[in-house]
Amino acid sequence: MAGSMYESQDLYLDPSIKYWVLFPIMIVMFLVGILRHNITTILSVNQSLSTGEVKESLAVKYGRLFIANKNYIPESTFKLRKNYWYDAYNSGKYLNDPNATANGDMLDPANMESTMTGMKKAFANLIPQYVLMSWVSYFFAGFVIIKLPFYLPTRFKEMFQRGIDTQNLDISWVSSLSWYFFNLFGLGGIFSLILGSNNSAGSAKDIAPQMQMAPNQKDRFNKLHKSLAEEVKIVEHSWALDDIEDQILIKYGKKSPVNNDKKNK
Amino acid sequence: MEYHISKEAYLKIYAHCVKYPVNQVTGILLGKKTEGSPSKVNVITAIPVSHESVLLSNKLEIALRQIDIYCKKNTLQIIGCYHANELVENDEIPELINLFAKNIDSNLSGQSLLLMIDNKKLIANDDQHIFKAYVLQKSWKILQTITNYVFIVEEEGINKSKEIVKNGSYANIVDFDSHLEDISLDWLNNDKFVV
């Protein structure tokens, strides 16, 4: 009875398992993934932004670039921009809706469409997963289908060997449900090859239901602009070109880098 | 006063314009000015300078200084400049070119030539030359309207201009801008552009 977990247990599996279990599950999941991708694409086709929305999000992008690269422009123009953008961010000049409040009422008609689309997308991702999972565990339960090439701790045994109630069976032998999970993660890579990197049939991220879509924060940008205003206010200018002449002279060997020892050719 | 444009000069200017059809192009005219009766201004060759979308004066100045040196080596004089505007309908003389040409004129002590390319004629592709010639007399006056001023373009130049477009050899012309990108290109002699 002493289960020898260190010896590999060889089980002889019916080869037809390969054809009737492994491949069908993989093929079905693959097709479902493509179907999901197409549906999501159709759903997102109608999502176009308004001028106001574009403006406020690009204003944020601008602010970040400005803060990152401010040292490459002369100080006078830096000051000009600093003052202008501090005022602009503070007064909400570039905001779509300066009066937006945090909890954008989800039933509000203006919000409705984007919330609906978000929900549709979430469902399109979740439903196939649940359906597939129950299908797999219903039809393909009760036997092991594959041996994993690596060793896992005992905890996983319960998950991977669902439906197989032996205690001694080597953890490497897993049930079809685990094959389902492997496909879930693995096919993500294949999808990005076939559908391009921006596909909606990817794996792990869909498992956690996309709850950030639901509380549609209308004032997301309002907050961003305010915080950018603060950042812009405190940022200081340190001209990168201040000693560029010396840098060039040193680079071309006309001047030695030591300060006190200037060697001019 | 006779103004004579040689085949070489005409073809170089033509090639420069055709090579950069969507940009404004500028260049310098070289030749000899002789007194006598009649006084002649002979445009022997042209040196293309720029095809950038916006022309800036510092580059023109550097080009001019180098052309000056080239002239002394080859016993030529800077006797004018040429320019083609970007837009077809625009035949005004841009301010920068105006000042530039006046500068050349004063260095030459008068009688220099400003050739504005008539873009419509360039497109029309018939047997006329493509220029609107100007001379400075207090302000820029069209040469053909001044009495006793004659403007001749060597016939062979006009004929051959169709050829260089057909056989693509216009692409061998090099100006100062191209030279700055690749200094192995000779914009002063333009040897590769065979006339």
Next chain:
Amino acid sequence: MDVIELAKPLIDGKFSSLDNIERYEILEQLIVAYLDTNEIDKAEKYLKLVKDKIKDEFSSRLQKLYGMIEEAKGNYEKAIEIYNETLKVDEVNEAVHKRLIAVNIANGNRTEAINLLNKYLEVFVSGDEDAWLQLADLYLLENQCQQAAYCIEEVILTNPKNHLYYLRYADIMCCIGRYQIASKYYCKTLDLCNDNIRALYGILYTNQYLLKSKAEDKSTSDETIKALIDLAKEQLAKLYKKSPCEEVVNEFLKQ
């Protein structure tokens, strides 16, 4: 011309074998190529194919192509009309905004083009470097160098590693007459792009000027200025050794 050569057989011949989206993208490129080479009738013929597919639906891309055909024919008023109508429906279509501006430039209507471009850049305030560069060119043509400099500063902020922007900025600073700043920006260009000929000429030019100018116009020591002039001369002489223009340039450097 290459576009036409490559795309035409694809469209005419294996028409059905291309994926739908790809096919129409290539068709669009083909139409634009025909407009570039002034073969307007061919462009219209292919445009009909697109029209048949889209039928009555509104498509901004299709409208843009209509506008471009009118532009090619020279009917600028009509083109402007088409673009304005399209923008009423599809506010954020960058391509159509830009065509509208392009028509005004082709029209010679520079002030209107500047106006429209400014409005466009109020919304699309980040990420569109080409728009800022075009605006800078327009300002320079109108002799408003200060504003042009502002535009180039914007692109530097977006992309501070591109030596061409620093070069442009330095050129404009020369125009304004701020030779000290110009010199610094030419130096930066040289830093980012070793042995850049334009930068070297620029350094030579600006520093020769600075040497002769008053103390209040410059912020570097005469020593540095002279060192930069020498550096520029030396580098240019070295680089020109392989050039047919060597003699002339050597003379030039002696001045």
